[in-house]
Amino acid sequence: MTRAARCxxxxxxxxxxxxxxxxxxxxxxxxxxxxxxSARHRVAFVPQPAPLAAGRHFSLDLVVCPQGDASLxxxxxxxADMPAHRHGMNYRPTVRxxxxxxxxxxxxxxxxxxRWRFVxxxxxDGRLERLTREVDVE
Ligand SMILES: [Cu+2]
Numbered sequence: 001m002t003r004a005a006r007c008x009x010x011x012x013x014x015x016x017x018x019x020x021x022x023x024x025x026x027x028x029x030x031x032x033x034x035x036x037x038s039a040r041h042r043v044a045f046v047p048q049p050a051p052l053a054a055g056r057h058f059s060l061d062l063v064v065c066p067q068g069d070a071s072l073x074x075x076x077x078x079x080a081d082m083p084a085h086r087h088g089m090n091y092r093p094t095v096r097x098x099x100x101x102x103x104x105x106x107x108x109x110x111x112x113x114x115r116w117r118f119v120x121x122x123x124x125d126g127r128l129e130r131l132t133r134e135v136d137v138e
Contacts, residue, residue: 024065073122
C-alpha cells in the first residue's frame with residue numbers, strides 16, 4: 001500500500017470517530033447549550049428563551065445521545081430543584097418526544113435566583129439513569 005493510500009484509509013477510519021466525538025446536540029445553539037452526562041447517555045439542552053432567568057417561564061430544546069451500545073430512552077422525565085434549599089419547582093414540566101432523540105420540554109419556571117439543578121431521569125435498556133446539571137440563575 002502506498003503512503004497516500006494508507007493516509008486515505010486512516011482518514012476514512014477516523015471520520016466516523018470524529019463525528020461521534022463531535023458532540024451531542026450540535027444542532028442546538030452553541031452559545032446557550034448546556035450538557036449533562038452519565039456513563040451511558042449524554043443530554044444537551046438549550047433554554048428557550050435563553051439565557052435562563054429567575055421567575056420566567058421557559059422551555060427546553062433537548063437532545064439525548066446514547067453512548068456506546070446504549071439505546072435511546074423509552075421514557076424521559078425532566079425536573080429542576082435547588083439542592084441547597086431542598087425545594088423544587090412549583091411547576092411540573094411536560095416532555096414531548098420529537099423523534100431521533102429530540103425532545104421539547106415545556107412549563108418550567110425557576111422561581112428564585114441561585115443555584116438550580118436540572119434533573120433528567122431516563123429509562124433505557126431496562127435501567128434507570130439520572131443525569132444532572134447545575135446552573136447559576138440570576
Ligand atoms: Cu431556593
